[in-house]
Amino acid sequence: MMAGIPATGTTIGAVTGGLRLGPDGSFRPNLRWELSERGAVVDATGCWITPGFVDAHSHLAWSDFDAAYRPTGAAERAAGAAANQLATLRAGVTVVRDAGGYDLALARRLAGRAGPRVSLSVDIIGAADARGERYLRDRVAELADAGAAWIKLAATGGVGAGTRQLEPAFSPGELAAVMGAAATAGLPVMAHAWGGPALDQVVDLGAASIEHAVFLTAAQAARVAACGAFVVPTVWIYADVLRLASTGVLPRTLAPAARRAVAAHPRALRHCLDAGVRLAAGTDAGLASQHGRNLHEVAAMIDAGIPAPLALAAATTAGLALVGEAASRGDLVVFSGDPGRPDVLRDRAAVRAVVQGGRVVHSRSDAGSGTEAG
Structure with missing residues (x-):
C-alpha cells in the first residue's frame, strides 16, 4: 500500500x-x-506507476449512440460532456483524440474544467456525405475552419450496418478527394474501416490511422505496416455492445454484427503483431456507462492476445505518438x-x-x- x-x-x-x-x-x-x-x-513503495493513458478514439460529447437521443442544447451538451470527460480523467486518461461530436464551441465552454486534453475531429464524414468530390472537399475545408485537428472519415459501415460493414461508403474518387483535401489543409485522417477494399484505399492514400480494422487481413496488415500507419482496434466496444444488445439496453439488431466483430478481432490483431503494425488504444466510448471504463480497452487487447507491455504502450507512449502530444507533459x-x-x-x-x-x-x-x- x-x-x-x-x-x-x-x-x-x-x-x-x-x-x-x-x-x-x-x-x-x-x-x-x-x-x-x-x-x-x-x-x-509497492505501487505501480505508468504514464498517463491516451484514448485515441472516444466520443466525449456523446452519452447515447443514437443521435436522436443526444441533447442539442448547449448547456445540456456541456453538462453531459463535462461528466464524461471527468469520468475519463478519473480512469487515468489524460489525453483523448475525440472521434466526433466534441466541437470547438464545446471545448471553449468547458475550458478550465477537469478532463483530458482533447484533440478534435469535430464531426464525422460518413456515407451521408457521399455527394461527390467537390462537396467532400468543401466538407473537409468546413471542418478545418471549425477547428478540427483530425479528419474523421467513415470509409465503411459499422456495427449498425447489418452485414454490409465491408462495403465502401465512397467511390475511389470521393475517397481521394477527402484525403487530398485533408492533406492540403495539413490535417491527418483517422479512417474508420472494418476491412475490405476501402481499407486498402485509405491506407494507400495516406491515412494516419485505421479505426477498428475488424476484418483486417494479413496482406492488409503488411500494407499498413509498410505505410507506417497505426491501427486503433477498439476491441472492447464490440463486446460491450454485444452485452448491451443481448439484454435489450441497445437494439437487439446490433448483436449479430457485434458478435462477428468479437469473433474476428483476435485474428486481425494477430496479423498486426505478425506484420509489426503500430497499435494505439481507443475505446469508441459513446454511452454514459462507457466513459470512465477506458482501461477496459487495454484489458481487452491483452485478452485478445496482445502482450501486456505492448498493450500498455499502445495506451500510453504509442497513443501520444499518434495523437501528436508531447511525451514530457508530466x-x-x-x-x-x-x-x-x-x-x-x-x-x-x-x-x-x-x-x-x-x-x-x-x-x-x-x-x-x-x-x-x-
Missing part, C-alpha cells in the same frame, strides 16, 4: 528515485515524489496493483492517483473515496 497519497491540487516539482519504464511496460520503482509546495516526500497514473493484469485494469478503484501536467487531478484514499481538482 502507498504510505501516502498526494493531496489533490498538489504540484509535483520533481521526481526522484530513478523513474524508468520497466520491462512490463509500467513504471515500478520504490518511488519518492518530491512535492514542490512544501518540499514533502511521498513514499509510493502525466502519471498510480495503481495499487499491476496494470499489466486485466483484472487490475478493469478495477477503477485500482487507480490511486492521476497526475496531469505535474498536478494531482485525482486521488483516492485508502478508504476508497476519490477527489478531483478543477
Whole structure:
C-alpha cells in the first residue's frame, strides 16, 4: 500500500528515485515524489506507476449512440460532456483524440474544467456525405475552419450496418478527394474501416490511422505496416455492445454484427503483431456507462492476445505518438496493483492517483473515496 497519497491540487516539482519504464511496460520503482509546495516526500513503495493513458478514439460529447437521443442544447451538451470527460480523467486518461461530436464551441465552454486534453475531429464524414468530390472537399475545408485537428472519415459501415460493414461508403474518387483535401489543409485522417477494399484505399492514400480494422487481413496488415500507419482496434466496444444488445439496453439488431466483430478481432490483431503494425488504444466510448471504463480497452487487447507491455504502450507512449502530444507533459497514473493484469485494469478503484501536467487531478484514499481538482 502507498504510505501516502498526494493531496489533490498538489504540484509535483520533481521526481526522484530513478523513474524508468520497466520491462512490463509500467513504471515500478520504490518511488519518492518530491512535492514542490512544501518540499514533502511521498513514499509510493509497492505501487505501480505508468504514464498517463491516451484514448485515441472516444466520443466525449456523446452519452447515447443514437443521435436522436443526444441533447442539442448547449448547456445540456456541456453538462453531459463535462461528466464524461471527468469520468475519463478519473480512469487515468489524460489525453483523448475525440472521434466526433466534441466541437470547438464545446471545448471553449468547458475550458478550465477537469478532463483530458482533447484533440478534435469535430464531426464525422460518413456515407451521408457521399455527394461527390467537390462537396467532400468543401466538407473537409468546413471542418478545418471549425477547428478540427483530425479528419474523421467513415470509409465503411459499422456495427449498425447489418452485414454490409465491408462495403465502401465512397467511390475511389470521393475517397481521394477527402484525403487530398485533408492533406492540403495539413490535417491527418483517422479512417474508420472494418476491412475490405476501402481499407486498402485509405491506407494507400495516406491515412494516419485505421479505426477498428475488424476484418483486417494479413496482406492488409503488411500494407499498413509498410505505410507506417497505426491501427486503433477498439476491441472492447464490440463486446460491450454485444452485452448491451443481448439484454435489450441497445437494439437487439446490433448483436449479430457485434458478435462477428468479437469473433474476428483476435485474428486481425494477430496479423498486426505478425506484420509489426503500430497499435494505439481507443475505446469508441459513446454511452454514459462507457466513459470512465477506458482501461477496459487495454484489458481487452491483452485478452485478445496482445502482450501486456505492448498493450500498455499502445495506451500510453504509442497513443501520444499518434495523437501528436508531447511525451514530457508530466502525466502519471498510480495503481495499487499491476496494470499489466486485466483484472487490475478493469478495477477503477485500482487507480490511486492521476497526475496531469505535474498536478494531482485525482486521488483516492485508502478508504476508497476519490477527489478531483478543477
